[in-house]
Amino acid sequence: MAVTDLVVAITGASGSPYAIRLLEVLLRAGRTVHLVISPAATEVFDREIGRGVMLDPAHFDPVALLGPHAAGLNFDLLKYHNFRNFQAGIASGSFLTGGMVICPCSMGTIAAIAHGISENLIHRAADVHLKEKRKLIVVPRETPLGLVQLKNLVAIAEAGAVVLPAMPAFYTLPQSVGDMVDFVVSRVCDQLGVETGLAKRWGTPSQGS
Ligand SMILES: Cc1cc2nc3c(=O)[nH]c(=O)nc-3n(C[C@H](O)[C@H](O)[C@H](O)COP(=O)(O)O)c2cc1C
Numbered sequence: 001m002a003v004t005d006l007v008v009a010i011t012g013a014s015g016s017p018y019a020i021r022l023l024e025v026l027l028r029a030g031r032t033v034h035l036v037i038s039p040a041a042t043e044v045f046d047r048e049i050g051r052g053v054m055l056d057p058a059h060f061d062p063v064a065l066l067g068p069h070a071a072g073l074n075f076d077l078l079k080y081h082n083f084r085n086f087q088a089g090i091a092s093g094s095f096l097t098g099g100m101v102i103c104p105c106s107m108g109t110i111a112a113i114a115h116g117i118s119e120n121l122i123h124r125a126a127d128v129h130l131k132e133k134r135k136l137i138v139v140p141r142e143t144p145l146g147l148v149q150l151k152n153l154v155a156i157a158e159a160g161a162v163v164l165p166a167m168p169a170f171y172t173l174p175q176s177v178g179d180m181v182d183f184v185v186s187r188v189c190d191q192l193g194v195e196t197g198l199a200k201r202w203g204t205p206s207q208g209s
Pocket of ligand 1: 010011012013014038039040041043044047105106107108109141142
């Protein structure tokens with residue numbers, strides 16, 4: 001049975017542009033996305049993008065979240081869940097998904113996942129993806145990394161998560177911040193098995209080598 005629903009969580013690490021672009025490309029690819037946002041993420045989002053995000057489902061506005069990236073998107077595909085809503089389907093292993101990505105992923109959320117502390121819906125859904133042996137991709141952004149953080153990353157990698165740090169490359173000769181964002185987003189989409197056309201692939205004519 002091919003399940004195409006994906007879970008996207010946004011937490012309070014720096015990197016809001018990655019989250020916005022990821023949501024945009026997944027929705028443009030026609031994927032149903034279950035979205036959860038942590039309170040800390042709204043603070044970072046406000047600082048980095050200059051737009052507020054309302055976490056209350058009654059006031060959640062995808063256009064406010066995505067801004068200019070919202071143009072032409074089908075928001076019927078976007079299922080928003082409050083971070084405290086453990087009644088959401090994605091809190092249970094019986095709700096089938098094609099995978100989950102936490103982008104960006106704070107070291108606090110990494111720690112919660114590493115230690116099985118399902119304090120909010122993001123931690124719980126991540127726990128579920130690991131126990132069900134489904135794809136869980138985390139996109140951390142922190143530097144330098146301390147020993148506790150490194151051990152937590154090893155713990156979740158050993159449990160099956162893909163650790164995909166927000167590390168744009170320069171060999172692709174990016175011309176803009178958007179190019180650097182797309183590099184990371186395309187690597188996430190490769191992991192999810194979503195073809196976006198964003199990737200410049202080494203060893204192919206588009207990459208020139
Ligand atoms: C502006 C701002 C930037 C932050 N950047 C990072 C970051 O890059 N990485 C990180 O792990 N935490 C970062 N933090 C701290 C987290 O937001 C904080 O640890 C929070 O408790 C994480 O909660 P969450 O995992 O539930 O989102 C940042 C906080 C603020 C206000």
